[in-house]
Amino acid sequence: MINAQDFLTECSKQGFNLFTGTPCSYLKPLINATISLPEFNFVDSTNEGDAVAIACGAWLGGGAAVAMFQNSGLGNAVNPITSLSRAFNIPFLGITTLRGEPGGKADEPQHQIMGAITAKFLEVMEVKWEWFPQTLEQIAPALKRAKESFDKRQAYFFIMRDGDVDKFSLTKQEKLTVAAKADVTHKFTKELITRTQALELVKEYSNGAALLASTGKAGRELHDLGDNDQNFYMVGSMGCAPSLGLGIALTSSKKTIVIDGDGALMMRMGNMATLGRFNKNNLVHLLLDNEVHDSTGGQASGSENVAFAQIASACGYSECYEISRADDLISLLKTDFKGTAFIHMKIQAGSPEKLGRPKTTPIEVAERFKNFLKS
Incomplete structure (x- = not known):
């Protein structure tokens, strides 16, 4: 188990400066940290595929982004992964969780099939992946490998399992409320x-x-x-x-x-x-x-x-x-x-x-x- 801030700090060292995605209970510590800590920037997306597109846009604009979401939403991201990221060679770092892990803890029935095929799903799309780092010592080498792939204009994924990241409480979240709706x-x-x-x-x-x-x-x-x-x-x-x-x-x-x-x-x-x-x-x-x-x-x-x-x-x-x-x-x-x-x-x-x-x-x-x- 690692600390969310340790992982995000190393992300920053590797140049990943924008985080986007959709919630998952496994991702809660990372998302909470990117929202709560002032040095990080989280763009919440309504859909996993749109998170991939935001991340791809960030690369075009000169940034480097991380898109994270639950594996049940990986299917929503297939189209932009294959016909945007892969077709244009636009890189991003992806993090998908492993709900319904075979042999893991009991999970909801809707995760059973995707849990069994998450890694295969990425491999079929010819996307490189590895397990999310589980110790402090593993963080820097793992992100270095991700950055090497990024620099070659190739997407790279971490698959996160239950308990990989320690708890991080959400301390603040600014609401971007519109003062008045436009006529x-x-x-x-x-x-x-x-x-x-x-x-x-x-x-x-x-x-x-x-x-x-x-x-x-x-x-x-x-x-x-x-x-x-x-x-x-x-x-x-x-x-x-x-x-x-x-x-x-x-x-x-x-x-x-x-x-x-x-x-x-x-x-x-x-x-x-x-x-x-x-x-x-x-x-x-x-x-x-x-x-x-x-x-x-x-x-x-x-x-x-x-x-x-x-x-x-x-x-x-x-x-x-x-x-x-x-x-x-x-x-x-x-x-x-x-x-x-x-x-x-x-x-x-x-x-x-x-x-x-x-x-x-x-x-x-x-x-x-x-x-x-x-x-």
């Missing part, structure tokens, strides 16, 4: 532009901001309008763009515009609560809503009844807008917001007939985007 500015009209036209305006009026495009047609159209270092095209991890953007905003001063889609946002809408809670003023969440899944044949997404801007306001976003006209988008792209802004823009369905795909590999996209954020 939604309603400017929907029947005058809709295409996604290509909207993206052209974003590129023209982004003023050097980093552009993070959700998976699907948004990234492909952005690429066809001009491939450059400020663009990041998500080729998977559907719904994780806002969390990836938050990880960037927490570690880089550069303004980031997340270009989201209605289907993607509804897949992981819980991340809006996290964005609203941290309310970074260098992050803009732009939703291009055409009410269909364009990439898969134009099936209805179900977004026609969803008041996204009202949800953003309820989650704590600083400013929230409903627009459809080009001039309104231009005006908002020129605005300096006081916190995270949400722009719900209705657009036409459809995309160009001859739409290309990025020829730059995801690994190259990540490398040049990271360098752009440094500039």
